[in-house]
Amino acid sequence: MKIKNQIFDVTIIGAGVTGCFIAKELSKYKLRVLVVEKEPTVAMGPTKGCSGIIHAFQLPFGSLKGKLCLEGNKLMDEEAKELGFRFKRVGLLLICKSFLSSLVARIVKPYFSRYLEVRYLGEEEIKELEPNVEAKGGLLFPSGGVVNPVEMTFKAKLFAELNGVEFRFESKVVGIDVIDVVDASDIGNIGDVSEVGEVGGVTDSTDAMDTTMGTVMDTTDTRDTADENPYFEVTLESEEGEEKIISRYVINCAGLYADEIAAMVGDKIKIIPGKGSHVVFEDKDFSYHLIAVLPLMPERKTKGGGSLVTIDGNLIWGPNLVDVENKEDRSVKKEEVDALIKKHSKPFKKLPEKAVSVYAGVRAIAGKDFIINSPIKNFINVAGIQSPGLTAAPAIARLVVRILKESLEKKGLRLEKKEEKSLKLISSREQNVEPICHCRNVSSDEICRIISDGAGTLDDVKHLTGATMECGRCLPAVLQIMEEKGLPLRKDTCKSFIAWRD
Amino acid sequence: MSLKSIETEALVVGAGYSGVLLSSILAERGVDVLIAKSSLESEIEVFLRLEVLSSYYSEFIEEYRELLAQLRPRVLKTTILKTERENGEETERARWKVESPHYRITADEVFICTGCYDKRVFPCGVLGMRPAGTFSLQNALELISKGYRIGRRVLLFGERTKIFEIVEEMLKKLKYECEFVEGEYAEVLGRERVEGVVVEGEKFEREKFECDTLIYFCGRESFNPFRLEGVKAGNINAKTYDYEEVRRDVLRLKF
Numbered sequence: 001m002k003i004k005n006q007i008f009d010v011t012i013i014g015a016g017v018t019g020c021f022i023a024k025e026l027s028k029y030k031l032r033v034l035v036v037e038k039e040p041t042v043a044m045g046p047t048k049g050c051s052g053i054i055h056a057f058q059l060p061f062g063s064l065k066g067k068l069c070l071e072g073n074k075l076m077d078e079e080a081k082e083l084g085f086r087f088k089r090v091g092l093l094l095i096c097k098s099f100l101s102s103l104v105a106r107i108v109k110p111y112f113s114r115y116l117e118v119r120y121l122g123e124e125e126i127k128e129l130e131p132n133v134e135a136k137g138g139l140l141f142p143s144g145g146v147v148n149p150v151e152m153t154f155k156a157k158l159f160a161e162l163n164g165v166e167f168r169f170e171s172k173v174v175g176i177d178v179i180d181v182v183d184a185s186d187i188g189n190i191g192d193v194s195e196v197g198e199v200g201g202v203t204d205s206t207d208a209m210d211t212t213m214g215t216v217m218d219t220t221d222t223r224d225t226a227d228e229n230p231y232f233e234v235t236l237e238s239e240e241g242e243e244k245i246i247s248r249y250v251i252n253c254a255g256l257y258a259d260e261i262a263a264m265v266g267d268k269i270k271i272i273p274g275k276g277s278h279v280v281f282e283d284k285d286f287s288y289h290l291i292a293v294l295p296l297m298p299e300r301k302t303k304g305g306g307s308l309v310t311i312d313g314n315l316i317w318g319p320n321l322v323d324v325e326n327k328e329d330r331s332v333k334k335e336e337v338d339a340l341i342k343k344h345s346k347p348f349k350k351l352p353e354k355a356v357s358v359y360a361g362v363r364a365i366a367g368k369d370f371i372i373n374s375p376i377k378n379f380i381n382v383a384g385i386q387s388p389g390l391t392a393a394p395a396i397a398r399l400v401v402r403i404l405k406e407s408l409e410k411k412g413l414r415l416e417k418k419e420e421k422s423l424k425l426i427s428s429r430e431q432n433v434e435p436i437c438h439c440r441n442v443s444s445d446e447i448c449r450i451i452s453d454g455a456g457t458l459d460d461v462k463h464l465t466g467a468t469m470e471c472g473r474c475l476p477a478v479l480q481i482m483e484e485k486g487l488p489l490r491k492d493t494c495k496s497f498i499a500w501r502d
Numbered sequence: 503m504s505l506k507s508i509e510t511e512a513l514v515v516g517a518g519y520s521g522v523l524l525s526s527i528l529a530e531r532g533v534d535v536l537i538a539k540s541s542l543e544s545e546i547e548v549f550l551r552l553e554v555l556s557s558y559y560s561e562f563i564e565e566y567r568e569l570l571a572q573l574r575p576r577v578l579k580t581t582i583l584k585t586e587r588e589n590g591e592e593t594e595r596a597r598w599k600v601e602s603p604h605y606r607i608t609a610d611e612v613f614i615c616t617g618c619y620d621k622r623v624f625p626c627g628v629l630g631m632r633p634a635g636t637f638s639l640q641n642a643l644e645l646i647s648k649g650y651r652i653g654r655r656v657l658l659f660g661e662r663t664k665i666f667e668i669v670e671e672m673l674k675k676l677k678y679e680c681e682f683v684e685g686e687y688a689e690v691l692g693r694e695r696v697e698g699v700v701v702e703g704e705k706f707e708r709e710k711f712e713c714d715t716l717i718y719f720c721g722r723e724s725f726n727p728f729r730l731e732g733v734k735a736g737n738i739n740a741k742t743y744d745y746e747e748v749r750r751d752v753l754r755l756k757f
């Protein structure tokens with residue numbers, strides 16, 4: 001029966017940054033893991049539309065997102081090294097325009113110091129760091145950083161794939177049924193999860209998370225007995241039609257659609273979409289830090305955005321927060337652009353020269369905090385992962401592994417590490433190659449390589465190599481390479497073609 | 503891989519119309535000239551493959567082909583990445599040190615003829631969604647010239663310039679449905695593919711145009727991403743698809 005190949009230990013729904021980092025972490029264990037994604041490639045949802053900031057902190061410190069943010073931030077150097085994505089700790093600078101606010105900054109500094117490194121800077125020190133900024137004082141958080149979110153997610157996916165995780169793109173989860181399997185042998189062997197006691201018991205030592213996140217697992221899991229052996233039958237829909245797979249665990253990382261997935265197992269979550277727009281400037285060396293003005297003027301649930309830089313050094317202003325009805329509404333309106341420019345030009349003496357582009361992402365907001373729980377046995381929600389989800393992703397992944405471990409242990413099973421393969425990291429740019437993208441100096445070889453690594457759409461190529469990102473002149477050449485490599489000429493989530501031949 | 507060293511009196515960066523014209527003038531005067539041609543196609547090469555445009559620009563195309571044929575031995579297929587005065591000197595007399603992926607070139611003078619590119623979406627006032635089917639004029643022309651279809655029903659948006667009239671004619675000949683609208687802002691609708699464009703401008707407040715493709719154009723900027731230094735010549739200064747102007751610009755140079 002075909003079903004034999006369709007049995008997984010863990011199925012992750014959604015290949016955003018969260019899903020891919022969980023997949024990456026799980027790939028280190030002897031498990032058969034599947035990632036299902038409805039789009040043609042990774043990071044096509046909010047992950048692509050986010051600001052790319054590795055936040056220094058998230059308030060309140062005591063919340064789940066606050067803790068995971070701090071932990072994720074700390075893990076980022078290690079992740080960047082292991083996966084080979086670019087990460088720069090540019091530092092977050094909160095500046096004070098008035099003497100009064102600089103006084104407040106000095107008063108609140110000790111509070112922040114309890115959690116992370118922070119320095120108070122005087123007027124002169126700021127001038128030295130940021131010649132274009134006018135401020136009376138400010139707080140510098142050196143741990144704030146930037147990444148390319150698509151690159152970060154893509155590399156996690158590459159690592160997971162290398163270590164045996166299977167990915168299915170353009171497959172949408174449309175149904176989940178709980179099935180009771182009396183005997184696991186009915187459906188074949190479940191992965192390599194071995195019985196406790198079989199192998200000498202090495203388990204993860206308790207870390208800080210243990211004590212702080214006791215609420216993570218729902219109590220339903222404690223009722224678990226070895227006899228009960230629930231499995232999930234997950235229905236996938238793709239161009240080829242419907243298909244069913246069986247999985248012992250399901251992890252819901254479906255971002256904006258985590259509510260729909262949760263509903264499939266009878267859980268109620270409400271995800272509200274909140275759009276955030278950005279303006280991108282051609283200007284480099286305009287400013288060097290992530291800059292926001294104190295007191296922060298959060299637009300309700302957000303940190304209020306700021307004057308940011310990308311990993312490539314471009315200036316970005318945003319994001320804002322706009323309620324939208326449609327989860328796919330990533331349109332940027334003229335009024336928003338005007339407001340962003342007005343708001344974020346405040347700290348600066350001179351204005352940036354050239355705005356070249358705008359983009360938006362839609363946050364998946366489910367109340368104030370992340371929702372990481374297990375509403376029914378063997379099903380884990382990783383939902384409502386709004387900002388700082390990008391930062392927290394490595395920490396979320398470790399937390400999920402822990403949840404899984406605990407749940408398996410209750411069943412008398414244990415997670416076993418396997419020998420992992422590491423990604424071949426391409427050290428630096430090759431020399432002596434003719435570029436086709438002059439703005440970012442990208443050669444056609446580099447584009448071919450990223451395509452053979454699994455880039456599936458123009459947006460993948462664009463975000464992973466930088467080609468077409470700036471002046472856009474090399475677009476036809478890039479499309480031609482994609483065509484030669486047999487890729488459909490599609491843009492991000494679009495099933496529709498950019499161009500075609502009759 | 504070792505780099506090849508070359509010396510020349512004049513290095514012309516860019517083998518588009520202006521680079522080729524300038525090189526031929528220099529060669530005629532007995533100057534030892536080299537032209538660096540990057541992997542990007544020049545605009546004339548694109549026009550060459552487009553029926554209506556090649557007849558509109560025929561005079562320049564003929565001239566370009568002829569001159570290029572004569573200059574062929576002087577063409578170096580490489581992308582210039584850096585130009586700087588020897589020993590970092592600012593003086594006019596200092597020679598130029600030039601770098602490309604395969605060559606180290608020493609030149610007495612460097613001319614930058616790297617052309618233009620169309621202004622991008624935001625400076626052209628194009629906002630809203632960014633689904634498949636939104637093109638700058640330049641990219642649309644290059645793709646069509648390479649034998650692609652880029653849509654069925656095209657809206658041309660931007661400033662009314664001669665080039666749009668020609669392109670409109672070309673698109674109609676190629677059996678595209680096509681319409682031009684002048685406006686300040688365009689809001690693109692659609693997720694998978696362009697589903698329409700709402701245009702705002704002086705003439706109307708907000709009007710929706712049905713289309714599956716948007717081509718925008720609102721002027722050009724010089725294309726010099728490596729910020730090469732040297733004498734700027736030809737269409738690096740011009741702002742439209744006006745080759746008369748490019749020619750005047752080149753002829754104006756004094757050596």
Ligand SMILES: Cc1cc2nc3c(=O)[nH]c(=O)nc-3n(C[C@H](O)[C@H](O)[C@H](O)COP(=O)(O)OP(=O)(O)OC[C@H]3O[C@@H](n4cnc5c(N)ncnc54)[C@H](O)[C@@H]3O)c2cc1C
Nearest residue numbers: 014016017018038045050051053173255276388389390391
């Ligand atoms: C404007 C903006 C700015 C932000 N800036 C930052 C920042 O600077 N720093 C930071 O740390 N965080 C930031 N965030 C937050 C961050 O982007 C998110 O927390 C993170 O991207 C969430 O990732 P995810 O994997 O959980 O979700 P997603 O990226 O939404 O991934 C979910 C995936 O699930 C797929 N999916 C959904 N339903 C199904 C289904 N039925 N079947 C199969 N697949 C399905 C989707 O296609 C999608 O790819 C920002 C967010 C926004 C919107």
